[in-house]
Amino acid sequence: MKRILYILHAILLSGVTAIAQQRPPAISSPEVHPDQSITFKYFSRKAQKVTLNGEFLKSPVALTKDTSGVWSVTVPPVKPDIYPYSFTVDSVQLADPSNTYIFANERFKRSIVDVPGDQPLIHSLQNVPHGKVSYRYYKSGTLGTTRQLLIYTPPGFNPNGKTKYPVLYLIHGGSDTEETWTTVGRANLIADNLIAQGKAKPMLIVMPYGNVRPAPMPDFTKDMVADIVPFVEANYPVNKDSKSRAVAGFSVGGGQTLNIGLTNTDKFAYICSYAPYTATEEFQKNFTNWSPDAAKINSQLKLFTISVGIDDFLYEPVKKNIAMFEEKKIKTKSYIVPGGHTWMNCKQYLATTLQELFK
Amino acid sequence: MKRILYILHAILLSGVTAIAQQRPPAISSPEVHPDQSITFKYFSRKAQKVTLNGEFLKSPVALTKDTSGVWSVTVPPVKPDIYPYSFTVDSVQLADPSNTYIFANERFKRSIVDVPGDQPLIHSLQNVPHGKVSYRYYKSGTLGTTRQLLIYTPPGFNPNGKTKYPVLYLIHGGSDTEETWTTVGRANLIADNLIAQGKAKPMLIVMPYGNVRPAPMPDFTKDMVADIVPFVEANYPVNKDSKSRAVAGFSVGGGQTLNIGLTNTDKFAYICSYAPYTATEEFQKNFTNWSPDAAKINSQLKLFTISVGIDDFLYEPVKKNIAMFEEKKIKTKSYIVPGGHTWMNCKQYLATTLQELFK
Known part of the structure; x- marks a missing residue:
């Protein structure tokens, strides 16, 4: 027995030492306190200056270093939400x-x-039935490659059942990925919560990877119509009429939404564009000399929304966009709200429009 | 029409300018060349020194800066595999x-x-039927919280069909997350490829989040047995006997695998431990004064493997571990291979043992 103990002791020590050597001291960051103040920490003995940049801050704040090399700062209570932040360590x-x-x-x-609220927020993990998010591969004939997309299926979803679902195709922003709508936008939890409250219809939410480089933008419109939609409709129990399809997106994805939706009003009856970025060749080509049959389009579309925040850097162009659509007599519902070009706003755009789809 | 063009021009310009202002120049990094050399790039006008650290390198290499502030280095051809790397910019x-x-x-x-090979590697995205990876929430009564886990279901999986599947519970390393086995370990693609080749049985692979802090380690063993396995078995068409359950894990997860498996040989007939880290209170408690009924355990277990690389920092303790199990007359199959405590090795451990499960 002594020998076993000796062996185990040796095992314990060698493992602990090896792991200890390769790791900095354990610090916990961020720590959100009950009053919604937040402490951020960063370890470096060598750094000269560490600052915190966050979308809850008007300007960066400095962290201060203790004798062990742990830099920290506590920011005063912030409005409950999900915020991006980063550190700048010297120049990095x-x-x-x-x-x-x-x-x-x-x-x-x-x-x-x-930062949780005193009451659960619309994007919070709540005690309700949860759908699931699946990572799938599909073949894009358009792009000549296999790409990944995410699909949210609602609670109780049965792939072989009689229930047929409608589908929202939801596109991320310019340099985002197919994971941004779940990791940052919490589209799955927003849907879980709204479905549990009876405010949104059970639906699938398909989140593709929208960036197509170096190919031009129209390739993504083609990929959506010729590859993504057929993949979903071949593999999931969904309705295949335009009234069961919606397209939505944020920023560059909001521009893609306009291109995809308005050039395919026979295929998508719901178009929800969030703070669209439209300075693209595709938009210019589609809408510069555009003479739409407004009556036809208005009869095809059940909903066409454009959302933007008044502090969004795209606020002015989006307003001009809305005016352009109105001038063309295309029925548009606009949501002009406080806030900037942020995912805090984006979650709200989704939560608002999810309640209007497929009704 | 002129007015529309003017508006569009304004939209284009304002959007482009705003986006250009907030972004560094577009660089592509890493770029893997046809000869398997790789170019890495980093942009900084202010940095004094940038180095590349990678598991394909013996020691860090310096990047050099061009006049536009783009730092770069090209490393000579490396053996095809997936490698972690990072930059060190000044002290960061x-x-x-x-x-x-x-x-x-x-x-x-x-x-x-x-780094792709001339022939597809076992973890490569190949032109074979793909399973899917789903992100699920489950309630952990043990931990009093809702946790996320990932579940791989194989190609052709039908949740309501008559086919019942076996399940591998696969645990990540110490500071990894429930996503490490897919993002770094490519467990899903390895399974896709081995199933397509007829070398592995179609199975579910459940990848939980194994870190339990600050609670002691035994809580994860309890979470696995009392929460995770019941969640999977209530929600998926799986066989519920020990011969249809396997547990495997890497590093700290390899230690958890030994704790979970060997204290529950009535529930798991397959135990595959990859480079286990065993210097934990739980391991000490379970195995210090351990007097196992070896004949019974050997009859319950269909497979008990321990894998480790000869350059692994845990090589010596793992060898002692194997000796300890042999001394106790527990039948152990050991895989002693080249390589270190890396995910390159870990993928190979999985690819090897996946072919031995449920047969």
């Missing part, structure tokens, strides 16, 4: 190394802090 | 800002580079 911007929740994005590496 | 270690593929981990922030 980076995500919080202690935080697993990363903003899914191709260019910005930021972390996410979830 | 960070993931590659240009790369979406991030190593899912709670502490280390690293990126992943996928």
Whole structure:
């Protein structure tokens, strides 16, 4: 027995030492306190200056270092929501190394802090039935490759049952990925909560990867219509009429939404564009000399919404866009709300329009 | 029409300008070349020194800066595999800002580079039928919270069909997350490929989040047996006998695998431990004064494997572990292979043992 104990002791020590050597001290960051103040921490003995940048801040704030090399700052209570943030360490911007929740994005590496409210927010994990999010591969004939997409199926979903569902095709922003609508936008939890409250219809939400580079933008419109929609309709129990299809998207995805939706009003009866970025060749080509049959389009569309925040850097162009559609006599419902070009706003745009789909 | 053109021009310009202002120049990193050399890039006008750290390198290499502030280095051809890497910018270690593929981990922030082979590797996305990976929530009575887990279902899976599947419960390493086995370990693609080749049985692979803090480790064993397995068996068409359940895991998860498996040989007939870290109170409590009924355990277990690389920092303790099990007359199959405590090795451990499960 002594020998076994000796062996185990050796095992314990060697493992612990090896792991201890390769790791910085354990710090917990961020820590959201009951009063909604938040403490952020970063470890570095060598850094000269560490600042926190967050969408809950007007301007960056400095962290201060203790004798062990742990930098920290506590910011005063912030409005409950999910916020992106990052550190700048000397000249380097980076995500919080202690935080697993990363903003899914191709260019910005930021972390996410979830500040809960006294009452659960529409994007909170609540004690309701949960749908699931599945990662799938589909073949894109248009792009000549296999791409990944995410599909939310609602609670009680039965792939072989008699119930046929409507589908929302939901597109991320410019440098985001197919994961941004779940990791940052919490589209799945917003749907869970609204369905539980009877405010949204049970539906599938398909979240594709919208970036097509270096090919031009129209390729994504084609990918959506020729590849993504057929893949979903071949593999899921869904209705296949335009009244059972919606397309929505944010920023560059909001522009793609306008291109996809308005050039395919026979296929999508619901178009929800969130803070659309429209300075693209595809938009210019589609809408510069556009002479739409407004009566026909208005009869085909059950809903066409454009949402934007008054502090959004795209506020002016979006307003002009809305005016352009109105001038063309296309029926448009606009949501002009407080806030900027942020995913805080984006979650609200989704929560609002989800309640209007397929009704 | 002129007015519309003017408006559109204004839209185009304002959007482009606003987006251009907030972004660094577009760089592509990493770029894997046909000869398997790789170019890494990082943008910073202010940094004094940028180095690349990668598991394909013996030691870090320096990047050099061009006049536009783009740092780059090209490393000579590397053996095809998936490798973690990161940059160190002055004193700051960070993931590659240009790369979406991030190593899912709670502490280390690293990126992943996928170096394809001339022939597809076992973890490559191949032209075979694909299963899907679903993100699910389950209620943990043990931990008093709702936790996320990932479930791989194989190609052709029908949740309401007559086919009942076996289940592998697959646990990540110490500071990893429930996503590490898919994002870094490619468990889903390895399973797709082995199933397509007829080398692995179609099975479900359940990937829970194994970290339990600050609660002691035994809570995860309890969570697995009392919460995770019942959740899976209530929601999926699976066989519920021990011969249809396997548990496997890497590093800390390899230690958890030993604790879960060997204290529940009536529930799991397959135990596959990859480079186990066993210096835990739970392991000490379970195995220090352990007097197992070896004949009974050997009759209950269909397979008990322990894998480790000869350059693994846990190689010596794992060897002692294997000796301890042999001394106790527990039948053990050991895989001692080249390589270190890496996910390159880990993928191979999984690919090897997947072929031995449920047969």
